Amino acid sequence: DTEVTQTPKHLVMGMTNKKSLKCEQHMGHRAMYWYKQKAKKPPELMFVYSYEKLSINESVPSRFSPECPNSSLLNLHLHALQPEDSALYLCASSQFSRGARNEKLFFGSGTQLSVL
Amino acid sequence: QKEVEQDPGPLSVPEGAIVSLNCTYSNSAFQYFMWYRQYSRKGPELLMYTYSSGNKEDGRFTAQVDKSSKYISLFIRDSQPSDSATYLCAMSGTGNQFYFGTGTSLTVIP
Numbered sequence: 001d002t003e004v005t006q007t008p009k010h011l012v013m014g015m016t017n018k019k020s021l022k023c024e025q026h027m028g029h030r031a032m033y034w035y036k037q038k039a040k041k042p043p044e045l046m047f048v049y050s051y052e053k054l055s056i057n058e059s060v061p062s063r064f065s066p067e068c069p070n071s072s073l074l075n076l077h078l079h080a081l082q083p084e085d086s087a088l089y090l091c092a093s094s095q096f097s098r099g100a101r102n103e104k105l106f107f108g109s110g111t112q113l114s115v116l
Numbered sequence: 117q118k119e120v121e122q123d124p125g126p127l128s129v130p131e132g133a134i135v136s137l138n139c140t141y142s143n144s145a146f147q148y149f150m151w152y153r154q155y156s157r158k159g160p161e162l163l164m165y166t167y168s169s170g171n172k173e174d175g176r177f178t179a180q181v182d183k184s185s186k187y188i189s190l191f192i193r194d195s196q197p198s199d200s201a202t203y204l205c206a207m208s209g210t211g212n213q214f215y216f217g218t219g220t221s222l223t224v225i226p
Contacts, residue, residue, distance in 0.1 A: 104162055
């Protein structure tokens with residue numbers, strides 16, 4: 001099983017709303033990622049969790065708040081977003097072991113977010 | 117200079133053609149090389165994975181890595197209209213970051 005499950009698939013929200021994106025994997029991977037992707041661009045890294053601890057935050061605005069409740073789950077809490085935040089939000093995971101090797105990255109199908 | 121360079125295309129070929137997609141990179145520490153296929157508004161799907169240099173074949177797809185030239189390729193034989201998508205190369209070394217090319221848009225014309 002190489003599946004990363006993301007919900008919801010589509011989300012429309014107003015600028016004053018609070019919503020959450022959810023991601024789940026059961027591959028035993030210890031690194032989980034949030035990426036943002038605009039049309040015709042590559043995925044842009046937002047956050048990385050390694051062993052349930054936030055290890056990378058790519059200067060993302062505080063209106064995006066990640067959470068890793070356990071090794072299988074990853075959430076992204078959204079609050080007071082702007083229209084320019086409309087994008088495809090991708091969750092991914094990889095089998096990252098301490099001491100370095102980081103091999104394949106598996107993506108979920110994404111959440112298409114529209115901010116009105 | 118970007119870590120990974122990829123010609124964005126677009127690339128348009130007739131059905132049955134052989135397609136060649138390429139990426140170059142600058143970081144000699146990269147050891148793991150991936151190709152993803154992405155359909156519009158969907159997540160990238162891992163297509164091929166190669167560790168270090170060499171070739172890997174899976175059905176109609178062949179991935180090549182030349183670490184001495186810092187150059188990787190994906191070949192698609194007997195291309196089909198269903199192969200129409202954006203193809204992303206990605207690579208990593210130690211640490212938990214992956215580096216992506218900009219993606220090449222491919223259209224296979226029936």
